[in-house]
Amino acid sequence: MLARGHGMSIDDIAALEIGTLFAALSNSILAAFWAIYHVYSSANLLGELRQEVCSQTKGKKILQGDGEEKGDSRTSLLASIVKESIRLHTGGATTRYATRDTTLSSLSSSSAYQHREYLLKRGSFVVIPTETLHASTSLWGLSAEQFDPYRFCKHTNGIKEDGTRVSGTAFRAFGAGANICPGRFLALGGIERVIEVLVRDWEIKPVSERWTVGRGLADDVSDTVIPPDGDIEVWITSRH
Numbered sequence: 001m002l003a004r005g006h007g008m009s010i011d012d013i014a015a016l017e018i019g020t021l022f023a024a025l026s027n028s029i030l031a032a033f034w035a036i037y038h039v040y041s042s043a044n045l046l047g048e049l050r051q052e053v054c055s056q057t058k059g060k061k062i063l064q065g066d067g068e069e070k071g072d073s074r075t076s077l078l079a080s081i082v083k084e085s086i087r088l089h090t091g092g093a094t095t096r097y098a099t100r101d102t103t104l105s106s107l108s109s110s111s112a113y114q115h116r117e118y119l120l121k122r123g124s125f126v127v128i129p130t131e132t133l134h135a136s137t138s139l140w141g142l143s144a145e146q147f148d149p150y151r152f153c154k155h156t157n158g159i160k161e162d163g164t165r166v167s168g169t170a171f172r173a174f175g176a177g178a179n180i181c182p183g184r185f186l187a188l189g190g191i192e193r194v195i196e197v198l199v200r201d202w203e204i205k206p207v208s209e210r211w212t213v214g215r216g217l218a219d220d221v222s223d224t225v226i227p228p229d230g231d232i233e234v235w236i237t238s239r240h
C-alpha cells in the first residue's frame with residue numbers, strides 16, 4: 001500500500017520485494033556462517049561461550065519463548081561475537097543520492113583531524129564503502145582488521161587501545177539513517193539463538209582437522225556480508 005501510494009508500479013514493487021528477500025536471507029546466513037566459524041575454530045572461545053550460554057539457559061526452555069530473563073543479551077560475549085563477525089566480514093556500501101547541494105564538514109575537535117569540507121553537488125551519488133570504514137585503524141584501533149570477540153562486550157565496548165572511544169557511527173554493516181536495515185534486530189537475535197543451540201548441544205569439527213577458509217569474492221550485489229572462498233566439510237556430533 002505504501003509503495004503504491006508513492007506511485008510505484010506492481011512490477012517495481014515485486015522487484016523490490018524479491019530483492020529484499022534475497023538480501024535478508026543471504027546476509028543472515030553468511031553472517032551466521034562467520035560467527036559459527038570464529039566460535040568453533042577457537043577452542044578457548046568455544047569453552048568460554050559454552051559457559052556463558054549454559055549458565056544463562058540452564059533449565060530454561062530457550063526455544064519456546066517462555067519469556068524468562070536471560071541476562072542482557074546486548075552486552076554478552078555471544079552478542080559481541082555475532083556483531084564482530086558481521087563487522088569484520090562486511091563488504092558492500094551505503095549509497096545515497098544528493099537531492100540538493102549539500103556541504104559536509106568534519107565536526108571533530110581532535111587535532112589529529114584537519115577541518116575539512118566537502119560539497120556534494122545535487123544529483124550526485126555518494127558511495128560509502130563499509131569494508132574500508134570497518135578496516136580503519138583510526139576508527140577502530142590497531143586491531144581493526146582482526147577478529148576480536150570481546151570488541152562489543154560491555155567492559156570493552158567502544159574503547160580503543162589508546163583509551164579513546166570508537167565513534168558510535170563507525171559500525172555501518174546495517175547502513176545508517178532513515179534507511180538503516182529494519183531487519184537488523186531480527187538478524188542479530190536469530191543468529192544468536194542458532195549459535196546458542198549449537199554450542200550447547202553440538203560439536204563441530206572440520207573433516208580435514210583444520211579450520212582453513214579465506215574470504216571469497218562479494219560478487220553478488222545482494223550480499224553485504226562477504227562469503228567464504230569455499231566450503232568446509234565438517235563432522236557434527238551431539239554432545240549428549
Ligand code: HEM
Binds near residue numbers: 023178
Ligand atoms: C546480517 C544480516 C543483514 C545485513 C548485514 C543487512 C544489511 C543491510 C544494509 C546494509 C541495508 C542498507 C541500509 C542503508 O542503505 O542504509 C539493508 C537494508 C534493508 N534490509 Fe537488511 N540486512 C540484514 C538482514 C535483514 C533482514 C533479516 C531483513 C528482513 C527480515 C532485512 C531487511 C531489509 C530491508 C527491508 C532494507 C531496506 C531498508 C530501506 O531501504 O529503507 N535485512 N540491510
